[in-house]
Amino acid sequence: MIEEIQIRDLGVIESARIELDRGLTVITGETGAGKTMVLTGLGLLLGGKADLGAVRPGADSAVVEGRLVPPPGHRALDVAVDAGALLDDDALLVARTVSTSRSRAHVGGRSVPQGLLGEIGAELVTVHGQSEQLRLRAPAQQRQALDSFAGAAHLAAVAEYGAAHAARQDAARALARWDEDTQAREAELERLQRALERIDALEPRAGEDVELRAEAERLGNVEDLRTAAQHAHDAIGGAEDLDAPEGAVALVDQARRSLAGAAAYDATLQEWSSRLDAVSYQLSDTLTEIGSYVTGLEADPQRLDQVHQRRADLSDLARAYTDGGTLAELLDFAAAARERVGALTAPGAGREALAAELDRHTAAEREAAAALTASRIRAAEMMAAAVDAELAGLAMSGAQMTVELTPRDDLGPWGAEDVELLLTAHPGAPARPLGKGASGGELSRVMLAIEVAMARAQAEAGERTLPTFVFDEVDAGVGGQAAVEVGRRLAELARHTQVIVVTHLAQVAAFADRHLVVMKTSGTGQDAVTNSDIRVVEGTDREAELARMLSGDATSAAALQHAAELLERPVMGP
Template sequence: MLRTLEIRDMLIIDRLELEFQSGLNVLTGETGAGKSILLDSLGFVLGWRGRAELVRSGAEQGEVTAVFDLPKGHPAHGVLAEAGFEDADELILRRVNTADGRKTGWVNDRRVTGEMLRALSDTLVELHGQHDDRGLLNPKGHRALLDEFAGHDDLLAAVKSAWNTLSKARKALAEAEAAYKAAQAEEEFLRHSVGELDKLSPEPGEDAELDARRRMMQASERIRDDIARAAQVMGQDGAEGALSDALRWLEGVSEAAEGRLDDPLAALARAMAELDEAARGVTATLESLEFDPHELEATEERLFALRAQARKHGVAPDDLSGLADTLRDRLAALDQGADRLSRLQSELRSAETTYDSAAMALRDSRVAAAKRLDAAVCAELAPLKMERAVFVTDLSAASAGADGSDAVAFTVATNPGAPAGPIGKIASGGELSRFLLALKVCLSEQRDAGLTMIFDEIDRGVGGATADAVGRRLAALAEGGQVLVVTHSPQVAALGAHHWRVEKRVADEQTTSTVVPLDTPAREGEIARMLAGDTITDEARAAARALLAG
């Protein structure tokens, strides 16, 4: 519910603060007094696109603040939560427009975009008027309004679920067909490549191992002779034999040396042991360098084959094994592709059957609801002096989607025998207002109680008993909620629970607009003015008192 609206330096409004109430709030005033400026200002703070120049002449900036009460369960809570706002039972919207055209908005003191304000406004305010293009006169919203009237949320959920399943089945089949087609295009390549890699049977790390073995064999001929000569020098005919002789000779005279040869003998024994270990290592190296020349040739052929396959497929040699697995899987998918396509096609047909069934059930419910809505609207038209008019909810086939496969349009015929047509094109201004109001009354039971409804001169073109009927339906709509009405009809104004008069004042050659709350005596005078014009007669006052008395 809109609780407070503060306006500063907007068009001809200097400073204005309004405290609105629940129920039917009426705003009256002479033409040009500034009633439309109030709606422009409210639309500005809600992020609606409207007049470009709003700042009052001579002011640096204009500012509008709107305060809304948010009861539990209000849809605005969801919008705020999604944007990361803390939950609160009060919503403060503020927006500033500088003289150079820059616009800045805040929600609960946090800066936001105009898109965020518009998202909130959809949950806060519903505007209706003769040129309404945001609500009932927009054919794009007629299907949602019919569904709201029907109350078949379970059927809508079933269709949405079936559509999601159908969409996934279509996507899966399309992807599988594309993959199968691509696989078929490279079948020859896959079979040839898998055959080559299977024959080669590469192993991770094999390239480095083969390369090291190859380099060792290539180098062995260059180093083997030197290693063999070293082995000979270290052997029995060389250093080992000489050391053995020296050890034998010294051991033979060690007793005569009276212990002076003990340390040299021990050192010589250690040297013999080290020499023996070195000789074994050199011998082992010589043995490892012995190779069959055919082995070098086979190693090189294997190494070159691995690297050729790696270059061919643009991968590292160590990745050839993984590539072989991948190509093998693609080939298997090709071999199994026909069976998989058949299974996916079967799943798609099943999903289509499920969706068609759910969409048909939703269509049947819509057809039944359309008949009930048409009867309800026509019943409301009679008291509005349009008992001969016809309202028809037209259903036609539409492209299938998450909301079904029906297009919905509200059509009307204002005279017997006349062809029906779109509600926004057939009805005149006054007729359009009454069609609009009748439809809103029929939809009122499904309306969110936290939504503020605004009717801008919806009673234009009607008077007398018809205007009274309009006012009573507006009052009924306001029960348990909030309705704001800008009106020139005294019958409508008299039915308001709260009444404000919009006035234009001129002081020091400056024109400003203000809004004055009216008590009962003042309401009587305002309604008398609306009945009689500039000269208020006793008869007009008596008529005003009669209207206020109901």
């Protein structure tokens, strides 16, 4: 609900603090006193368009601040927190500053776009003024009103149909893309198949590049390898041209025999002798292996050319199909290409599969649409009956509202039918679209009847928390007993949620739980500026305000008596 509004330098209001509460709050005051500025300020808090000319003369800017208290877990809190707003005991502190050149918005101490205020406001407050009555005349809004009236189970059917409709559209687009992309898909398949033919012809193996590089190094350096190995062989086995012709094996054996002769006298020598035994065996084995290596090491120019060619072929192919040009990337590309070719050529992966998918989603959409239509038919009858009952209480007993469902030629985003509210204003009159068959006053009462009927249905079902309702001149064009019934319906609606009403009728104001009066004081002198103040009236002050509204004279004895009677009527009933 809206807990508090503070207004500074907006129109005729220099400074005003409005404390609001649950139930029905009415705002009254003389014409030109500034009632409109109160709603203008509220509209700014809810993201409405700023009128830069509304800044009070002599002021640099107008400021409107408010404290909004959503129910726990309400989506408006999530929207605000996602924007970086800080909460004040689970309340939203919102502010709007309007100067002659720009407008700024804040939520929870954070500067935000004006649109965010609008998003939060739409979640928390529903405003019914002249523009909102025009909105009710739009078919889309009438359909939404019916769907909201129908309750949570129906809204679930709306959501189910919406999902089915979206799925069918996705399937249709996928099939259309398939038809449009046939040439590109065929070109892709040909390109991948050609690449795989080249790769398969070469038959690359994982790790082959490392093996080929090692073989190329060996074959390209045969003489260096032979020389190094032969020198090592001579050093171990001995050679005539060396400084120690007996070689490492002979020297180690000589050392081992020297130690073995005295090993019986010292265990340390025995240990060294054992170590030299092991060294001798290793040297002998190594000598044999080196000899075999040298014997088998032969230059093979033909094989070297083959290795170089193989490496070049692999490198060229890898560079042709990968960014990095490595064998590993080439093998990955080949695996992905095979998978893609399989997808493009597999049975059931072509147009037939997409067409079957579209048929499946089309059937699901039609089934969901039929269920939604049946639910709307039931809801339309219930809504019409509920609104008619309210209209009878609003001195429109001869009026009837019809919720007409017109089948569409195709299934739209909202279902298989268009929804239109028709009003029969009096017996014998034709049923006409709500926007054409209702005067301003009648439309106000129809709107109130719809909101009361919806609020009652939703409250009885315990389905959702209602928003705050703001009515601007909802009683326009009515008077007498009709005005009393308007007030009674507003009070009924206020049993379920916060309702704020700007009214000029005492019969309506008498039903208020909280009565605010906008009072105007005119300055003196050539440059004087009119100022308005807002205060709560109770007791005799409230009777005087009702008397003023009834007769224009707050001191009229007859009007005061009538005011007292009106204040008793809400408790006593009609």
